[in-house]
Amino acid sequence: MKSQITIHGSRVHDVGFRLNLLHYAKKLRFINFEAINDVNENEELVIVYVEGDDAIINLFIQNIQTIKPESAIVQDISIQPYTGHILPLASFSQDLQMEQMAKSVPILVEMRDLQIKSINMQERSFALQETAIHKQDEMLTEILGSS
Template structure:
C-alpha cells in the first residue's frame, strides 16, 4: 500500500467543492483510504492510501482535472506515513458536515425569504394606500365632472331663458316698429 499527501493551493480552491471532487475521484479509482480538509483560505490538504497503481492513477488524474470553478496555482505531492481514514469513514463524516452546511444555508434562506415576504407585505400595504388615494382622486374628478355637467345644464337653461327673452323683446320691438311705420306711413 502507498500513502501520500497532496497540497493544492490557489485563490479559488476551498469552498468550491474541491474536496467532494477529490473524494469522487478517489472513490472511482478505488483508493482504500482518503481524507481531505480545507486549510487556510487558499489550500486543500489531501491524504490518500491505496495500491501503487491506484495511487499513481489518483495523482495523474488530479494533475489534469479540477472542479470547474477552481483556480489552482500549485499542487505539491509528498510521501506520508501517518494514518489515513478508510474512504467510507471519510465519506460518512464529509456527508454529515455537508448536510450541516446545507441546513445552515437552508435556515439562512428561510430567514431571507421571511424578510422578503415582510418587505412584500409592506409594499402591498403601500400599494393598497396608493390605490385608495387614486380612488379618492378618481372620485374627486367624478365630482368635478358632475359639477361641470351641472354647470352645462345651467348654461343650457340660461341660454334658453335668454333666447326666450330676446325672442319676446324682438317680437315686441318688431310690433312697435310696425306701429311706428304705420303711423308715419312708411311701407
C-alpha cells in the same frame, strides 16, 4: 501502500476540491481514503491520505490537475509514504457530507431571513398600493359625483 499526497495552492479550499477527489477515489475503488483542508503560512493545503496499489495511487496523483475544480489554483503536489490510520472511504464520505451540510446551514438561514424580509416589504408595498387605490377611487367618486 499508504501515501500522503499534499496539494499546495493559493486556492484549493472552498472550491469543491475534496468532493472531486472523493468521486475520483471512488472511481478508482480505493477502500481507505480521506482528504482534509489545512493551512501552512499563506498557503492552502489539501492533504490526502490514501491506501492502495502503487500504480493506482500514481494514476490518482497524475490526474489531480485534471479533476481539480475549475476555480482551484494548484502550485505543487507532493507525495510521501504514510504509516498512520486512514479512514474507510465510506466514513470519510459521510464526514465530508456532514461538513458540507454544516457549511450550508448558515447560508440557508440567511437566505430564509432575506426572503422573509422581502415578503414583509412586498406586503407593506401592497398595503400602500391598496391605500392609494382606495384614495383614487374616493377621488374619482367625488369628481364624477360633482359633475
